[in-house]
Amino acid sequence: MANLTIAASEASFVRLFNAIRDNFTFADADSADFGPFTASYDVAFHLENGNVDLRGDNTVKIDELDIKWDKLDLSLGIDIPSICIGGWCIIPTPFGCALRLPKICIFDDDPDIAITLPLGGLVSEVSLTGRLVMRHFDNPARPPGMNAWDAQDAVPSLASEWRLFFDDPIVDIDPIDVGDTVGDLLEAAVNAAVDNLLFFLPGWARDIVKGILGPVIDLVRAILDIPDDIQEWISDLLNVSFGLLDIIAQYIIDYFGDITPLTAIEDPYPLLPGTTNPNNFGPSMLMPVKIPIRKLNVFNNDVEMILEADIG
Amino acid sequence: MAFTDNCDIFASFQEDAFNAVIGHVRRQRPSLFNYASLGVIANPGLLCRQIDAHPVVAQRNNPLMTRIDPLQIPGTNFAMELAVQVTEAKIDFHPGKGIALPPELGKLAPQRFAMALGVCLGLGCPRDFPVDRLIDPPKDKPDRDDKGRDPVPPRPLPVRSLMCFCLEVFAxxxxxxxxxxxxxxLEPFLDRIEIVDIRPDELEAILECYLEMMLKLGLIPKLRILLERAPLEIIKNVVSVVVKPTPISAAVPNNPAIEDDQLKAFINLEVI
Structure with missing residues (x-):
């Protein structure tokens, strides 16, 4: 039988989980060149809610955990084929053109228009399943031979710890579903971008250019090779082309499985804190009394989490 | 039945774990268990039992002993070096099969622990020193009025070794x-203490009273453990709760409970 047993009810475990869930934040940005267009994303989200279930097979399942997108900006840089108007000869002579209209070329840049679709405010769901595990953490910055008291006093602390993690959790994330209004968003953004680009042209020239282009959104669709379903295309761009889904899944695995322990217990554990020296000589404070913790194991059943430890 | 059927957090310590903890406290904070006058502190070799301290105690210049006054000799301004040491400490939770209590303490009651202590007392008796030299000659003038002067601290008599005796104490x-x-x-407390085989009985009673006061007023209060610490370290990230002992009820008749060779604590978390 273990020296020391500590059990936490499922409700207590939920509080433990909620504390680290509320500290979870994710932010990332990246860009890529897809040939006819470039794309980039700038995203941030936090986690809310979630049902925590301790299960009888020594696993823990958390589902209906909401990914609340605080920011989900997708930017597209589109290269529109160059269009030139004017330059026509209005006074031809046998020796050549005596007078030409001025020639104006647009869409010379690459990309010509850059649009950002603010897709934030979405909610996705994630679930994770795993076993709890205690891992002993020896601070790599701790010099060899440093005792536990000096390690505790160091700023920042170099103390060893037992840390409670989800062991390599299985993460299941719903694909980012950008919603059916994204087509309207894209069309409005493209039209605004083109108008902005042509602002310097006189009205007649702008009408000519737009006449040449036809419906701008159709042009952009053709350039981006967007099928009928814009919504699906953008979702695929984020989920598959950028691999954002895999990036988020790996981040969640690392966060709960390796980076952020559900809790950490200093080892050796300072059972009695430092206290005033009773004598009028020597240091003003006595060192804390530390108890080495050995063989700290964790497991759960369907109603509680149990830690068992031996005193070294 | 689950550990937490009637509480949020349950913690239990086996008596072996408790005794291991006491061993660590003795080695890391020896001044809780060893008391001596300054002459002994300056010369720890005089002690009845040498102190087995953790090496860090010396590295951090922590004291091996807590200073106490030497034992003043009545009618003089001299004193004898003194040391009191708790050299052994072992605890046995109910039902208490590990410590054979003396008949005076009877059978260990439910929800109680038995404790066996080794206590050594040492007195610096200057047997090899010609104390006659210290006797003042008769005064040829009457004493001056010393009213208002600070009392002169007693002078410890020189000593090469302590006269020691060690007792087995049960509590x-x-x-x-x-x-x-x-x-x-979590606070330990004592019901009764018993020293075995001291005669006359009155001397035994005096020594028992002295040691009981030392344990109750000196050692035990320093072994209180903040309930928020050890067992609740696991929920230290949770800042929105306060710790409350689970109230006594039919389901939790004792909290803490001492039973099955364990100390058990039942704790509730209240959301703030």
Missing amino acids: VGGVRIRFYNGKPY
């Missing part, structure tokens, strides 16, 4: 939860 007690500054502590 029974329990553990309770007490609140200090609004925070719950």
Whole structure:
């Protein structure tokens, strides 16, 4: 039988989980060149809610955990084929053109228009399943031979710890579903971008250019090779082309499985804190009394989490 | 039945774990268990039992002993070096099969622990020193009025070794939860103490009383453990709760409970 047993009810475990869930934040940005267009994303989200279930097979399942997108900006840089108007000869002579209209070329840049679709405010769901595990953490910055008291006093602390993690959790994330209004968003953004680009042209020239282009959104669709379903295309761009889904899944695995322990217990554990020296000589404070913790194991059943430890 | 059927957090310590903890406390904070006058502190070789301290105690210049006054010799301004040491400490939770209590303490009651202590007392008797030299000659003038002068501290007599005797002391007690500054502590307490085979009985009673006071007023209060610490370290990230001992009920008749060779504590978390 273990020296020391500590059990936490499922409700207590939920509080433990909620504390680290509320500290979870994710932010990332990246860009890529897809040939006819470039794309980039700038995203941030936090986690809310979630049902925590301790299960009888020594696993823990958390589902209906909401990914609340605080920011989900997708930017597209589109290269529109160059269009030139004017330059026509209005006074031809046998020796050549005596007078030409001025020639104006647009869409010379690459990309010509850059649009950002603010897709934030979405909610996705994630679930994770795993076993709890205690891992002993020896601070790599701790010099060899440093005792536990000096390690505790160091700023920042170099103390060893037992840390409670989800062991390599299985993460299941719903694909980012950008919603059916994204087509309207894209069309409005493209039209605004083109108008902005042509602002310097006189009205007649702008009408000519737009006449040449036809419906701008159709042009952009053709350039981006967007099928009928814009919504699906953008979702695929984020989920598959950028691999954002895999990036988020790996981040969640690392966060709960390796980076952020559900809790950490200093080892050796300072059972009695430092206290005033009773004598009028020597240091003003006595060192804390530390108890080495050995063989700290964790497991759960369907109603509680149990830690068992031996005193070294 | 689950550990937490009637509480949020349950913690239990086996008596072996408790004894291991006491061993660590003795080695890391020896000044809780060893008391001596300054002459002995300056010369620890005089002690009845040498102190087995953790090496860090010396590295950090922590004291091996707590200073106490030497034992003043009545009618003089001299004193004898003195040392009191708790050299052994072992605890046995109910049902208490590990410590054979003396008949005076009877059978260990439910919800109680038995404790066996080794206690050594040493007195610096200057047997090899010609104390006659220290006797003042008769005064040829009357004493001046010393009223208002600070008393002169007694002078310890020189000593090369302490006269020692060691006792086996048995005690029974329990553990309770007490609140200090609004925070719950696990606090051991003593019911009774017994020294075996001292005669006359009155001397035994005096020594028992002295040791009981030393344990109750000196050692035990320093072994209180803040309930928020050890077992609740696991929920230290949770800042929105306060710790409350689980109230006594039919389901939790004792909290803390001493039974099955364990000390058990039942704790509730209240959302703030």
